[in-house]
Amino acid sequence: MKKLNWKKASGEVIGFAVLLIFLTLFISQVVGLIIYVDHKYELNEAVMRIGRAVVTEESQEKAQEKAEKIMKAYMGDRKYMPSNEISISVDYAPGSKREWTKGNFIVVSMVAHIKSGCFLTAYTTVVSTTIMIEQ
Numbered sequence: 001m002k003k004l005n006w007k008k009a010s011g012e013v014i015g016f017a018v019l020l021i022f023l024t025l026f027i028s029q030v031v032g033l034i035i036y037v038d039h040k041y042e043l044n045e046a047v048m049r050i051g052r053a054v055v056t057e058e059s060q061e062k063a064q065e066k067a068e069k070i071m072k073a074y075m076g077d078r079k080y081m082p083s084n085e086i087s088i089s090v091d092y093a094p095g096s097k098r099e100w101t102k103g104n105f106i107v108v109s110m111v112a113h114i115k116s117g118c119f120l121t122a123y124t125t126v127v128s129t130t131i132m133i134e135q
Contacts, residue, residue, distance in 0.1 A: 032118025039081050039114045043127040046074050051108040051131040054090060058135065059100050063090045067108065085113040093130050104133045 050070050054063040067088045077083045092098050093105035109128035114121070 029118050029120060032116040033120060035080055036114050036116035036118055036121040039078070039112075039116070040125055040127065042075075042081075043110055043112055043125065046071065047108055047110050047127050047129050049074065050088065050110075051106075051129050054108065055106070055131050055134045057100075060090060060092075060106075063100075063106070071110070080115045081112055082115075087111050100133060100135070102133055102135050105130055106133060107131075 050067050053070055054067050057063040057066055067090050071086065071088045072083060075081070075083055075086055088108070088110045091107050091109070093107045096105045107128055107130050109126060111124060111126050113123065114125055
């Protein structure tokens with residue numbers, strides 16, 4: 001039986017180990033980025049749906065209450081985006097009158113913390129849309 005010389009290939013083993021570590025980190029960041037993009041898409045859809053639902057309300061206060069109620073029902077509690085770390089606001093758009101009248105514009109904004117585990121993405125995500133009041 002031949003005796004193996006382990007010192008001969010130690011550089012290749014070290015290089016392979018370092019490559020595996022970097023490859024694992026790269027794949028984890030790609031997965032984190034996919035999670036972030038998917039949840040940001042869900043936030044965009046939620047803001048559009050909630051915005052369309054609140055434009056028929058009678059006042060900003062009622063629109064805010066309805067937006068919070070719909071947000072809790074629509075978003076639920078998700079593994080990477082807990083419901084206690086999501087907030088929504090209904091405000092008047094910049095440059096529009098500060099009164100709830102037909103034809104005036106509002107901005108519906110959601111702020112959420114998406115826990116994707118990716119260092120390339122933002123810690124806090126803000127999604128907003130501008131919609132005209134249809135009362």
